[in-house]
Amino acid sequence: xxxxxxxxxxxxxxxxxxxxxxxxxxxxxxxxxxxxxxxxxxxxxxxxxxxxxxxxxxxxxxxxxxxxxxxxxxxxxxxxxxxxxxxxxxxxxxxxxxxxxxxxxxxxxxxxxxxxxxxxxxxxxxxxxxxxxxxxxxxxxxxxxxxxxxxxxxxxxxxxxxxxxxxxxxxxxxxxxxxxxxxxxxxxxxxxxxxxxxxxxxxxxxxxxxxxxxxxxxxxxxxxxxxxxxxxxxxxxxxxxxxxxxxxxxxxxxxxxxxxxxxxxxxxxxxxxxxxxxxxxxxxxxxxxxxxxxxxxxxxxxxxxxxxxxxxxxx
Amino acid sequence: xxxxxxxxxxxxxxxxxxxxxxxxxxxxxxxxxxxxxxxxxxxxxxxxxxxxxxxxxxxxxxxxxxxxxxxxxxxxxxxxxxxxxxxxxxxxxxxxxxxxxxxxxxxxxxxxxxxxxxxxxxxxxxxxxxxxxxxxxxxxxxxxxxxxxxxxxxxxxxxxxxxxxxxxxxxxxxxxxxxxxxxxxxxxxxxxxxxxxxxxxxxxxxxxxxxxxxxxxxxxxxxxxxxxxxxxxxxxxxxxxxxxxxxxxxxxxxxxxxxxxxxxxxxxxxx
Numbered sequence: 337x338x339x340x341x342x343x344x345x346x347x348x349x350x351x352x353x354x355x356x357x358x359x360x361x362x363x364x365x366x367x368x369x370x371x372x373x374x375x376x377x378x379x380x381x382x383x384x385x386x387x388x389x390x391x392x393x394x395x396x397x398x399x400x401x402x403x404x405x406x407x408x409x410x411x412x413x414x415x416x417x418x419x420x421x422x423x424x425x426x427x428x429x430x431x432x433x434x435x436x437x438x439x440x441x442x443x444x445x446x447x448x449x450x451x452x453x454x455x456x457x458x459x460x461x462x463x464x465x466x467x468x469x470x471x472x473x474x475x476x477x478x479x480x481x482x483x484x485x486x487x488x489x490x491x492x493x494x495x496x497x498x499x500x501x502x503x504x505x506x507x508x509x510x511x512x513x514x515x516x517x518x519x520x521x522x523x524x525x526x527x528x529x530x531x532x533x534x535x536x537x538x539x540x541x542x543x544x545x546x547x548x549x550x551x552x553x554x555x556x557x558x559x560x561x562x563x564x565x566x567x568x569x570x571x572x573x574x575x576x577x578x579x580x581x582x583x584x585x586x587x588x589x590x591x592x593x594x595x596x597x598x599x600x601x602x603x604x605x606x607x608x609x610x611x612x613x614x615x616x617x618x619x620x621x622x623x624x625x626x627x628x629x630x631x632x633x634x635x636x637x638x639x640x641x642x643x644x645x646x647x648x649x650x651x
Numbered sequence: 652x653x654x655x656x657x658x659x660x661x662x663x664x665x666x667x668x669x670x671x672x673x674x675x676x677x678x679x680x681x682x683x684x685x686x687x688x689x690x691x692x693x694x695x696x697x698x699x700x701x702x703x704x705x706x707x708x709x710x711x712x713x714x715x716x717x718x719x720x721x722x723x724x725x726x727x728x729x730x731x732x733x734x735x736x737x738x739x740x741x742x743x744x745x746x747x748x749x750x751x752x753x754x755x756x757x758x759x760x761x762x763x764x765x766x767x768x769x770x771x772x773x774x775x776x777x778x779x780x781x782x783x784x785x786x787x788x789x790x791x792x793x794x795x796x797x798x799x800x801x802x803x804x805x806x807x808x809x810x811x812x813x814x815x816x817x818x819x820x821x822x823x824x825x826x827x828x829x830x831x832x833x834x835x836x837x838x839x840x841x842x843x844x845x846x847x848x849x850x851x852x853x854x855x856x857x858x859x860x861x862x863x864x865x866x867x868x869x870x871x872x873x874x875x876x877x878x879x880x881x882x883x884x885x886x887x888x889x890x891x892x893x894x895x896x897x898x899x900x901x902x903x904x905x906x907x908x909x910x911x912x913x914x915x916x917x918x919x920x921x922x
Contacts, residue, residue, distance in 0.1 A: 364786070388782060391816070393809035396775045400813070402780020403793075406757075408710060409786070411779075426806070432767040505675070510685060598689050 343507050346500040346537070347443045349482025351375025354412060356487060358382055364404055366390060366413035368397045374414035374443040374500070394419050398426035401438040410437065411445045417442030417458035417499050424464060431495045432468040438496075439489045445475070445499035446588030448538045450575040450605075458499075462536075463593025465497040466522035466566045472496040472519060473566040475587075476594075477540035478507045481523075481563060484514040489640045492519060501588070503626050505579070508561060524570040530555025531644045532545060532576035532583050536595050538560050539586040539614070542630070545637035550644055557644060568598045577607040582647035584612045586640050588630075591615040603616065610650035612643035654697040656865050663693040663865070666728035667894045668921045673724045673744040673751070675914040680745060680753070683904040684798060685725030685888035687862070692729045694868035695794060699876075704734035709850040711791050714780045716765040717795075718755035718773020719729040719798035719827065721906065722907040726763065727751045735762035771804025773797065774824060778814050791875070796825045800832030802849075803841045814882040815854040823875040823883045827862065829891035831902050850884040862887030894921055 353448030366410035401411035535543035674680035743749025754768030892898025
């Protein structure tokens with residue numbers, strides 16, 4: 337993928353991956369009027385015969401996708417993350433329960449979405465989809481990794497939810513490193529033994545910055561991109577708990593039930609160590625710039641670095 | 652299968668007996684909407700649907716989607732007639748590990764194409780099946796049965812709109828207009844007005860029939876097959892609990908089993 341200097345938004349990676357699947361006549365793309373935003377429009381422009389417009393009607397889209405899947409197709413359906421939630425019960429009862437392979441993409445997730453305000457900022461999607469048996473839940477951090485993970489879904493044998501983000505962030509992956517990505521395996525960007533920061537989505541970049549800050553204070557941090565929230569890479573989390581003894585999670589999502597919740601559950605069951613959770617602290621967002629909101633909600637790199645110090649101090 | 656009308660009528664009567672047996676056997680289930688739907692189910696499976704009990708997952712089979720999934724005894728009884736299910740399967744209704752789950756479930760029961768139970772979802776699934784058939788260049792078709800109370804779910808109308816937009820003419824919806832839902836008569840819960848007019852206003856071809864007249868049932872199925880350029884809707888006027896005197900048009904038997912005395916009476920009436 338050619339790299340615009342300003343980095344990449346994960347939604348662009350989703351659109352780019354769909355274009356890579358144009359030759360596969362079993363791949364179908366479903367839209368609910370937001371193809372220009374989720375980037376499925378790129379596929380539609382090239383292959384309208386395999387693109388289904390369902391209008392502003394998400395519940396219907398979910399199960400049209402399910403019907404196509406049971407007829408031999410591999411559906412990639414997208415809308416905004418928040419609007420997928422309108423079809424949650426359809427996903428629960430009509431997709432996850434019968435384990436029908438539908439790949440659902442919710443774009444514009446998190447408060448990073450910005451000026452649209454709280455109605456558009458899904459901060460609970462990862463949590464709710466994670467509760468469903470059979471579901472795989474992904475949240476890549478940039479366009480390069482989003483492309484790689486979307487392509488990996490082509491042959492994934494379970495239904496999935498992937499959250500993408502609206503805005504560009506500095507890239508954490510090259511084309512080469514993204515080839516190493518595997519669904520269900522966290523990617524270690526940086527290794528240190530004092531604390532581990534486990535992040536997803538746009539917060540991976542903040543976590544890498546935090547690690548730089550900590551290094552200046554003599555604290556060596558491991559940074560993991562936990563792009564797969566479910567199934568969680570519990571082997572890696574447990575190993576980090578044993579090696580570092582203190583963990584921080586960082587997500588553009590409620591601290592309840594998402595990455596922080598998943599890591600907490602894992603630690604409690606396998607190897608309890610101090611954990612600090614950076615994310616949205618049980619409140620809704622509001623209109624503002626992405627960085628302004630991260631600042632206001634104490635989700636910037638410096639907040640992650642402070643949380644790392646707190647976690648270490650609790651050991 | 653192409654059975655004659657008297658054979659279909661006999662088959663429907665056998666199904667009615669099995670519906671009541673299943674519900675009585677476990678002391679739970681939904682007899683009313685199974686009995687209202689069973690003549691159409693018999694017409695579909697006995698006269699029209701291209702399915703194969705030796706190969707239930709045959710990719711080019713016609714799809715039948717029972718969106719009102721609580722009417723599962725009706726589906727199980729007709730699948731039994733077509734060789735998908737044994738007597739033992741029917742006896743497993745609502746029991747732990749049984750193929751006949753409380754609501755129809757494709758993961759548990761051969762011949763079931765959609766896991767229903769939550770109302771309003773089946774039409775969307777049927778649209779997906781029909782779109783896939785068109786992409787495949789196949790002549791297979793999808794048939795979706797909705798309850799009339801189910802039409803209160805908003806998702807139904809999302810599907811109704813999209814089926815016309817995509818000119819899906821390998822799809823037929825059958826509305827079981829029995830006039831009763833869980834709590835009471837539909838008219839007291841949410842007035843329905845003219846169901847046919849609603850579908851027609853969205854651009855569907857619509858035919859109204861008496862859903863207990865087997866000749867009309869078969870004619871309507873044949874009519875739906877001939878509709879081109881868009882989807883077809885059969886609104887069938889039915890009686891909830893049809894065939895069992897005390898269940899007929901009685902909201903109490905939407906989701907309740909007969910007691911022993913009532914069971915014996917039902918078996919006499921359906922003999």
